[in-house]
Amino acid sequence: MNSRRKRKYSTGAAVCSIILVFLSFGAGRLHAQEIIIPLVTENNALVLEAGKAKELSIIYFGKKLANAQEYQLVPSAYRQTSDYSGLLNAAYTPSGSRNLMEPAITVTHADGHQSLDLRYVRHEQQQLDHDVTLLNITLKDPVYDFEVVLHYKAYVKQDVIEQWSVIRHGEKGNVTLHKYASANLYLKAGGFWLQQYHGDWAKEMRPEESKITHGIKTLDSKLGTRANIFQPSVFMISLNAPASEDEGTVLYGALSYSGNFRTDIELDYQDNLRIISGINNYASPYTLKPREAFTTPSFLYILSQKGKGYASRQLHDWARNYRILNGKGERLTLLNNWEATYFDFNENKLKALLRDTKKLGVDLFLLDDGWFANKYPRNNDNAGLGDWQENKTKLPNGIASLVKEAAANGVKFGIWVEPEMVNPKSELYEKHPDWVVKEPAREEHYFRNQLVLDLANPAVQDFVFRTMDDLFTRNPGLAYIKWDCNAVIYNAYSAHLGNHQNHFYIEYMRGLYRVLERIRAKYPDVPMMLCSGGGGRVDYEALKYFTEFWPSDNTDPLERIFMQWEYSYFYPAVATANHVTDWGKQPVKFRTDVAMMGKLGFDIVVAHLAEKDLAYCRNAIREYHSFKHIVWQGDQYRLADPRKDEIASIAYISKDRSEGVIFNYLTSNRYGAGSSRPIRLKGLDPAAMYQLEEISLYPGTTSPTDADRPYSGEFLMTVGFNPEVSGSRTSVVLRLQKK
Template sequence: MRKILVLLASLFILTHVNGQEQKQICIGTEQTYLILQVAPNGRLYQAYLGDKLVNQQDLRHLSSYVKGGTDGSVSTRGWEVYPGSGAEDYFEPALAITHTDGNPSTILRYISSDQKAVNGGTETTIRLKDDQYPVEVTLHYVAYAQENVIKTWSEIKHMEKKPVNLWRYASTMLYFSHANYYLTEFSSDWAKEAQMSSQQLQFGKKVLETKLGSRAAMHTHPFFELGLDQPAQEAQGRVMLGTVGWTGNFQFTFEVDNVGVLRVIPAINPYASEYELNPNEVFTTPEFIFTLSNTGTGEASRNFHDWARKYQLKDGQGDRLTLLNNWENTHFTFNEELLGELMKEAKHLGVDMFLLDDGWFGNKHPRNNDRAGLGDWEVMRSKLPGGIPALVRSAKEAGVKFGIWIEPEMVNPKSELFEKHPDWAITLPNRETYYYRNQLVLDLSNPKVQDFVFGVVDRILTENSEVAFFKWDCNSPITNIYSPYLKNKQGKLYIDHVRGIYNVLNRVKAKYPNVPMMLCSGGGARCDYEALKYYTEFWCSDNTDPVERLFIQWGFSQVFPAKAMCAHVTSWNKNTSVKFRTDVASMCKLGFDLGLKELRADELAYCQEAVANWKRLKPAILDGSQYRLVSPYDGNHMAVMYTISDRNKAVLFSYDIHPRYGEKLLPVKLQGLDPAKNYRVKEINLMPNAKSGLKANEQTYSGDYLMKVGLNTFTTNQTFSRVIELTAE
């Protein structure tokens, strides 16, 4: 790795000194180069984005791709890296500022740049400045050489005498020149998250965005796939996978210009967010993270998974806790005695932790439904007279850890908190208040509210240091869009609210760095890599129907590793077997949310063995390389496998969804194995006394055979699953 960093630094220095017209900056990984070049007019252009160039002397030829004129003009081939508004560029800008004198234009010119080694890669910093106004922009790029991932963001500031209005503020702008472009987007709603669809991009703009403020990704997820020359495919073709780290309103703009060049512009959504930027205040945009692959989305996803576990996901290389949650079993109706019994069930099942969900708090306004109590984070004495300490003791006696649900960013109007501090909620003056799910969003732009939200967590952990886990929910988008705290500066609300959330999370992480937390938002409505710096995992969907979960988990796996994706076995879709439900959940971070008393003896025995198998195979499932083999979108089956780095162990998950009568069944061709090694095939997660119907069971095959010929794992059974362990001999 050190040699790579030295090479990149040397490359930067060599190209930097070859004359003003040849000044180049290389942002590179082991597979990808992003080459930026300073033109004679002093402006910075993208000269190249593509496969790594082997011969460094070829970089000098890239100057022909930059057409910035000495008079400051830009031709149709001038791909300016961070174009401002109001000048000669006719397309969507990266930056738009209205200066204090009313001038709406900004033209940035190169000042300086440097590179330094950071954890896992190289950071390039580029400073730009407007030569007519005291406006500066600093561009940041971090290239992770081994993982082939680049993340980038910008910092904007000015030294004008009065505040300026900032109304476009992209993280970056990237250009592509290909024959065709195909966008895969991930739409969503409650219980149908991460639904994939593709379309060809034509001339003009395609915009993916959200205006929800909080629970922001409820309808649109903050990631995409871009197929270059052809639609994105799993195992072949040129693709880009990109995501923005922002737990609020985001916007992706895909603009095909008059000569067929595509601009990709990731940003905070400027909707209702004309930001008043004070002198010397630094406006930092979200990180945009992307990777390129020549062999389809599978490789791109593995790049992301490896990068996330090493550098972005909280405790990405640590362990994860299996759990039993009480929500689907009890909802709001429980007491200390019942919870104590459920903790014993958790131990009997073999999971690590019992998780208490909603309904444990509120006294004046008891939380016995979702219409009251939210915001009053005191244990409900009528339900739990011994408080959290008694629950922690019961969990310890049962032999499991104890976790708890919170939703600290929200408030019910029927609560003591709202009665005392109605100005802490985001509400419109002079309008009838609209309530989403009987609640309002607390105004996290207000420092007092930030203190309160941090205090919810801090108080629980100060008084109960053995609480081992938080399920952090966020069930409402922002409605009634007005901040009593910001008053006449409402353009800051959406942005400062999210910054306030990060302020709280930074304080929690600083004081309690080792407490794992689940990011839950009515399902997968918060699923971004900035939030996941603070959370060990996220809840993909409230929909736990295993058939629907196959599609949801397939979609989220494009961007997130299995280690970050929670999947629970529940009673949704009882037409499917407990085995099928468990096998579907086992391809992610496994949990349960049902009462063991509703299980037959053989089903319970199966679940116990499945938990033990999952724990044994965590090195493959949570930390191995994922290969998506058969898509549920392509037919009536699905298959996914995980392989550990030394390729001595792999796990294959095979699912029959709704096969047609008499349909032709094709073998599943495996990936990621060592062709020279021999692997013993063994079906696991079988019901008690059941025998494997897999013909290959307990047989040995070479990796070469398994990848070229494959295994006949599919059947014509409805909602049928197989889990197959492969061990090198």
Template sequence: MNLRFVYGCLLLFARITPALAQTPPPPIAIETEHISLVLTVGGNQKLYQTYLGAKLTEADKQLLPKPGPFDAYAPAPNEAYVPAGTDNLFEPAIRVVHADGNPGLALAFADVKTSQTGDNLTTTTVHLRDPVYPVDVLLHFAAYQKEDVIKTWTEIKHREKKPVVLTQYASAMLRLHAPHYWLTQLHGDWASEAKETQSELTSGLKVIDSKLGTRPSWYHTPSFLVALDKPATETSGEVLAGTLAWTGNFRLAFEVDNLNTLRMLPGINPYASEYTLPANQSFVTPEFIFTYSTTGKGQASRNLHRWARRQGGTLDGTQPRLTLLNNWETTYAKFTEPRLDSLIGDAAKLGVDLFLLDDGWFGNKFPRNNDKAGLGDWQPNKTKLPNGIGHLVQTATKADIKFGIWVEPEAVNPKSELYSKHPDWILRLPKRPEDLSRSQLVLDLNNPKVQDFVYNTVDGLLSQNVGYIKWDNCRMITNAYSQYLGKDQSHLYIGYVQGLYKVLGRLRQKYPHLPMMLCAGGGSRADYGALKYFTEFWTSDNTDAFERVFIQWGFLNFFPANTLASHVTNWNPQHTLKFRTDVAMMGKLGYDIDVAKLSADEQQFSQQVVKDYKRLSPVIWQGDLFRLRSPYEGNQVALMYVDEAQRNAVAFGYNLHTRFHEAVIPVKLQGLDPAKRYKVTEINLMPGQKSDLPAHGQTYSGDYLMKVGLLLSDGEAKQLTSHVLELTAE
């Protein structure tokens, strides 16, 4: 008899034998109003993904192909969370080394539980268990009905006598089926964040990852779009948009297998992070948040934006934000108390809600006059601030605005008292030279004493009635070694992020609604793991208005406008103040300019802009975003926000480096009510300037605006100019 045939029969029998003991349950459907993810238990008791896409009817779900029969010489397709070490031939979702050294894991269906919270949230937990070893894997799914978003994460635990070692631990494993797959990712560098790149995924494995530790999104962002069949547009095509909620090393793996199935594995990067898990403890992965659209990228973005605002993706997402004036580009680290008093007065004159004091306010033995000293010594510099932070808070209070302050509490300069007193608190390799970046090193947040130090630093400021924190981190982790962890260095990267979350959790327990900006030398911490503790993030240190169009456009794929801190600055003074202002108004408006140096007309213009922005901010912050013309497709860029009632909208038009006599083409608007009539008004005009747009002051039906459109530029598309239109239903 053919031995290969006998071996195949034995394998096949081994796979189907569990079915004799248990009848598979009905399909498990994780669903929103427009999305279905269907999991099915096979006759071999393994869990399979049998569908992901547009929502199916109950009758259609019953028609989905059942898993099996299986080829004895190849792994069964579409297993929902594939373990390593048994029959898997591709990238596994999980790999466990048992206490006895066995590196194989098998996962069989144990049970499923579903619960309902209100009329919007359905939570499903699928319990998988190794038939031989006491290892349990729980696949968690939270389906937000109205937002069409599914959040998924994995919990791993065991009851072996000794610890097991986890070497791979994806947050999820999802599969798509199409002839072609097109991946859109965000990448970049300092001052060049969130560049969009699109490429076709072909046979093999593509990995987007970070090994930077504290600034994971510096080069790549843990967010992506995958279009099926062909590249999606804003309004057409099937597309999955996903983002990982983790403020540390991440890994996004995309593998097209021999059957042309796309396997997606988002999660923590296991690089240098083999995780030793004691018995009866749980390892919980970060959440992977995704949505699915059959009508293009725009709808996918709107789904994520609504979820982020309404379901805790960002702190207080439905509440107002603060406009602010920052002192950095006016004074840098060289200032005096009277100078800051004057700037606080300028902030009040401008009409913003807050004055933000940036870097340079601390350090006495090692004064913080540049980035080479003082970091870690969080005492007000007595020369610059003889009356301390309290005086500045009082000055702001008298001016009827709030006072905020910059901190970078996770880092230290070698020229600091903290460095001298606590060398054991610093991440650095023994017997190796220190690797400095920006003249600083990283504190070890694995250490509870360091966590207390960071907490007490921020709490000490907030106890002085500071009303806003800009939390910066300008240093990645290199020379990675924790004296606190000792020999168990493989927990360093994960433990660092967990330590950061512990500190932020303590602060939020005491100050649940205090606004904070998440900064990492720009947009290097753009993720929903951190944003649940912050109201906004600093998108880039590059505030050149032309560059910011691209940077903010990229981040708006995944994050709502009220999370994108966008400031008017003098980075490129060749740009008009209006162009810089109109670009910043696309997100959460702020200023970083010397107000006193503005002309009288510029001051009047800026004061009116702040008033109008506060009036329109509910539309920009809470409305639906429609990206009308992309900067990647031409020189004329357009986008708009529409409120939920479709009564108010704000449209932005930007001309970039347009050519001589470049044709001006009407822009077809989106998201309006066809039956309503909208009055169009151009705002953000300099004093004495009249609008030259034909639509200004006119009234149109929503149907006309969406079918015919409007000119968002004047008769000639001039370089680096812009227009902002307010639409109001009559």
């Protein structure tokens, strides 16, 4: 904080000049022309100040203080070097005036000038419900008719803040936005550590942790679609020291946006941290017309003083209650045909698989890629994408006959689509080459033999909506959609946008969200899986429209333990679709146990299962239905880290602490590897007595666990319990119940 900005406090007559404006979770107060605006959640406080010059700054973000009046004392506790600009801790940093650091917003005014100065005008706070409050702060340039409204939506019980900005102007001509962030945070600590993620196809969510040094670290994507494949938009920042599962202060950040994103993390010369996140402005200067409102996506963040585990449980609660479609509801177990048939199937094969679906005991059969196109039949990934008519050779009686066959077998029917994409070898491409994203003068370059349709074009939006609507209209019994998105954008150009190509990446995402809004308006309850060649598009804006997401095409259960561990920091198990497949060398029990840590599915040839394997799967599915509510809606605790130990252990405990399920896996093939020490449980009632029973047992095996022995919660959390994981017991699932 700027050391020259000291305050004088007095009593008596001076107190009469204080104007108190009471907010729902704190007070905004005017003192000596300084306005303090605290935004308070269950455990934290984000405190903003409009100083004498009405420049809005962040003076505190940390643990909530019992005495709210002491927030205004925070700046005087620091003795750091001078803030020459007075803008280091700006709540939304403008460029071109006095700012010396990375800006949150950069503009060119209608008169060609590039300076921007944002001053506080007013704020208001609304109580949206018992646990949700919305703070709106209006900033204006004193010279130009230019305004930014900062929106802070606080979910009090979960400590989650959702922040976005709305930008508009009344200048005599268009203004160009060169950067337009959603949020601008400012943190003080004795050091900062970043945990970020990277990956590729089948290698999603690989973590890297490093100490943040001076300068800017940028996390970003320029892929247009499938934006998270190389660099996910979620991250963690630990304060003072790297946070552990149960100790330390850590901030989680996540941009709710499915397109190009950018997060700038800058350690300034005062050793404080600035975080600026929003849409990536790469190739996207935006021409803002007078009175037009530009609304940014929301940036989500949560601060925990109790380590990473607490932050993730808070975020899970928020997601289930406020964001994921039907986050508190049911999910369908399923059998997918992809790895059983790939593109090689016909009606008879599928009817046999439908009978297998019933035999296996799952809820739904999912027909994957390859069911469509006639002139250029979809027999491989080179042709047919975009021609969404049933293939008459494979399905002479159409999808409707399969929906009826599914109903006759007592199961539901779902289908795969990839409506944003097109193969050059397709009727759609021949009829509408202007609907395709491509530079007209350049050679086409393909990702998985396909190109992207131009969703910036309203005609294409209508086509994608009609594709989905026609499927439901012709097949009203359709019960599930797997929505895929495999291509990234090369040679970005929209024939529809003409001379406004700088708007393309933004308009594409607006078009996608318009389509999804139309689908959900007409079909609000149909479950849909968000798939993007794996986890290439998962984010909390997309999950407004989807019930679940596909973490990775890599379904090797050993790999999935590591992936699901990292995903679980940001997304709850109810949103994670996990399938049992033939990937990996582990037995079917190991594969099924891993898949049960989320929404269970199968992608196997049921007819090829050995008798005991089939018997195991059928029983495991029945057991899964008995505890899935704990996995989906309970609190998750990570007990043994596979990156540090020879085993992985993850527990899901019910909110009332009366029951739980603990998954334990061998993750090392070293000689003698296993659970040499007991695993300490978490989240139990220390005074209660519990029993542990091993479930998901393979036929013919017995468990060393004594299901009748009682344990106190205190014992299980202090000493622990050994699941006896070893080379002969590679996967152990325990059911915990309060006596």
